[in-house]
Structures are given as structure tokens and as C-alpha cells.
Amino acid sequence: MESYALGELTQSERLEVERNLAQYPELRQELAVIEETMEAFLMKAGTAPRAGVKEKILASVKAPVKTETRSAKVVSMEPETKGNIISLWKYATAASVIIALTSSYMAYNFWNNWKDTEVSLLELRALNEQVARDYNQVNERLDAIENGMQIMSNPAFQRVVMKGTANSPEALASVYWNQNTQEVYLSVQNLKALAKEQQYQLWAIVDGKPVDMGVFDGPDGANTLAGLLKMKTTGKAAAFAVTIEPRGGKSSPSLETMQVLGNT
Amino acid sequence: MDYLYDHYSSALYGVISRIINNEDVAEEVLQDVFLRIWDRIDNYDVAKGRLFTWMLNIARNLAIDKTRSKEISKDRKTDDIDDLVNRIDRKQQAEQNVETIGLKEVLGRLSEDQKFVVEYLYLKGYTQSELADEFNIPLGTVKTRLRLAMIELRTILEVKSDS
Numbered sequence: 001m002e003s004y005a006l007g008e009l010t011q012s013e014r015l016e017v018e019r020n021l022a023q024y025p026e027l028r029q030e031l032a033v034i035e036e037t038m039e040a041f042l043m044k045a046g047t048a049p050r051a052g053v054k055e056k057i058l059a060s061v062k063a064p065v066k067t068e069t070r071s072a073k074v075v076s077m078e079p080e081t082k083g084n085i086i087s088l089w090k091y092a093t094a095a096s097v098i099i100a101l102t103s104s105y106m107a108y109n110f111w112n113n114w115k116d117t118e119v120s121l122l123e124l125r126a127l128n129e130q131v132a133r134d135y136n137q138v139n140e141r142l143d144a145i146e147n148g149m150q151i152m153s154n155p156a157f158q159r160v161v162m163k164g165t166a167n168s169p170e171a172l173a174s175v176y177w178n179q180n181t182q183e184v185y186l187s188v189q190n191l192k193a194l195a196k197e198q199q200y201q202l203w204a205i206v207d208g209k210p211v212d213m214g215v216f217d218g219p220d221g222a223n224t225l226a227g228l229l230k231m232k233t234t235g236k237a238a239a240f241a242v243t244i245e246p247r248g249g250k251s252s253p254s255l256e257t258m259q260v261l262g263n264t
Numbered sequence: 265m266d267y268l269y270d271h272y273s274s275a276l277y278g279v280i281s282r283i284i285n286n287e288d289v290a291e292e293v294l295q296d297v298f299l300r301i302w303d304r305i306d307n308y309d310v311a312k313g314r315l316f317t318w319m320l321n322i323a324r325n326l327a328i329d330k331t332r333s334k335e336i337s338k339d340r341k342t343d344d345i346d347d348l349v350n351r352i353d354r355k356q357q358a359e360q361n362v363e364t365i366g367l368k369e370v371l372g373r374l375s376e377d378q379k380f381v382v383e384y385l386y387l388k389g390y391t392q393s394e395l396a397d398e399f400n401i402p403l404g405t406v407k408t409r410l411r412l413a414m415i416e417l418r419t420i421l422e423v424k425s426d427s
Binding site for chain 1: 302414
């Protein structure tokens, strides 16, 4: 599939892939993901051409139209001649030339218009892909927020506010905990951004001992956390706390990095 | 044509200019690419892939043809890839003030093997067999690494499989 997307298959291999694509939707799905990944990556790796290149290129694409109109306009009539029949023939020839030129000019024009339409269609399609992608993203965010709302307004969930420790008095996060179902959700109000190799880790204090409740990334500008994060489950907890740990988390907390803490 | 240009010229020119190290020639190729897109637009078939893939392959092929026909300096083989990545990130940051993760960060999250194939295949425009030949890696290995890299990139770039 990757080779197909890179256009590196032989003619026969390509036809084979295309036959399979037509037949199996899962394969089309796989190709679409590969292509989208490739596209997203190369969009990131883009370099804008110098200024002025756009005008030059767009002009060159439209250029054939101009030369054609010019040649169509050059049609000029021969001056009047003596013989009646001859002049009749001349008129007939001139007329047919004009007809031929006009019709080919019109055909060209139609062809050109058709091309324009074809390009517009393609552009709309590309635009459509973009809109669909954006829509999906917004939708996912909305889903996350709706889920969050449901949990926050559900009385079975107890809210445990975790306040900033001496390390970071400004920090604030909350846990929504359902003791019956043992579900735990985390809501981040204010935690500082972390280095790439670090992650936050949530802990529950159960019978005086810290228990790992899962790790999560710090906020990173564009990617602020919408909604709630589902963490590991626990039926018992006297307190919840968040520490900063190496990416992936640790089995016991580094207490000196504790950011927030809250008793249930 | 305006939209196509605005939307895709940077990505396509990025690909071309990494294969061809001369700005004038690269722009010439970009022009040829758009002419060919215009000429062959009715050959594009949605069922066979995305629009970008189709345009990308036109760009790649024309650029590679050019290097073969014109004996343009094959500097691309010695160009330092870290410099390249830094340059792209700087340019992108200058052009769009959007806070997105940079190319360097994306590549940084891949394993060394995967990073290597992605850089050579996508950034430097090598074909898979060229890469296999030049670095003495079996072609099958190149393909496997690329496949794994794509799966990894999918998560990093947050490409959703349902769209």
C-alpha cells in the first residue's frame, strides 16, 4: 500500500492493487489512512515557493487560450477580384475558413471551459476533504465535552478538588470519582506545560499507600485538554495527588514533584 | 487553479526543492507540475486515491526526471538532513504563526530506523529501491520499516481512520 501511494509499483502490480481496491472497502480504508498520513506529514514539511511564482504559473496554465484567440483574430479578407465565379469561390472559401476557425475556436473555448469546470470540481473536492476533517475534529471535541458534562452533573460522582502544593501554588485540578462504579475522571484546570520527556501521573492514596492511577500529558499550547480524562479505577481513596514523572510514569511517586493534592 | 495552488504548492514545492537543489530549476518543475495537473486532470480518478497523492506523484516523477535529464548536481545525497529539518521548521514558523508541532518533533518521536526511511523517502525523494541499493538494506526491510513508520506517524499526526 505504501509503495502504491508513493507511485513506485510496476504497471502490473499497480493494476492488481487497483483491482483489489475496487473490490475490498477495507483496503480502500487502509490506503486512505496511509495517504492522509503522508499528506499531513508533507504539509508539515512544505516550503513556499518565492513570491511571484504563483502569478507566473497561473498565467502559463492559461497561456494557450491567448495564442489561440490571437490566431483567430488574424482572419482577414482578400481584396475584391474581377471574375464573378472566381470571386464567388473566394467568398465561399473565405466563409468556410471563417466557419472552420470560429468553430474550432468555439470548440477550444468549450474545451477550456470544461477544463475550468473540471478543476473547480477537483478544488471543491479537496476543500470538502478539508471541511470533513475539521468537522470530525470539532465533533470529537464536542463529544468529549458532552461526556464531561454528563459526568460532572451526575450526583453519583464525587468531586475532589486538588489544590496546588508549595511547588506550584497556582496549580489546580479535580477528580470526579464514582465510588460505586470505581470510575475516576480527571479534569485539569491549571497545570504547567511539561518537557517532552515528562508526563503527569495521578495517584490515589489507598490505606496510606500511593496507587498509580495512570499518566497524562501536560497541556501544550494548541492541544489544551477538552473534557475529562478517564483514569484507572479505584473503589477506595483517602486522597488524590498529581506528580511529575518521566514519560510513561513510575511505580512509586516522586513526592518532591507533587503539583496538586486533595482529600476525598 | 487558485485554490489548488494556495493549498498544495508549498507541500509540492517542498518535495521538488528537496530533490532539486536549484531554486530556478525547482520553480520550473513546479510550473510543469501545475501544467500537467491542468492537462491531465481528467485522468485523475477518485477511486484510485486522494488528490494530493496524485499531485505528489506527478511532482516526484517530474523532479526525478529532471535530475536525470539535466545532470543537476546530485548534492541531495550529501545534504545534511538535520540542517534540512531545521530549515523547514524555521521557514514554516516564519510563514504561519500557528502553534503546531514542528517537523523536528514529529521525526523525534520515531525510532532511529523509522526516522531514517521517512527522511530519505519523503524528505529527500529517494525511491525505496534507491534507498535499499545505496545503504545496502534489503528492499523488504525498507518496506517494513516504512510501514511501521507510517503507523507511528498516524498517531503522532492524529490522522483519524474514520474520516
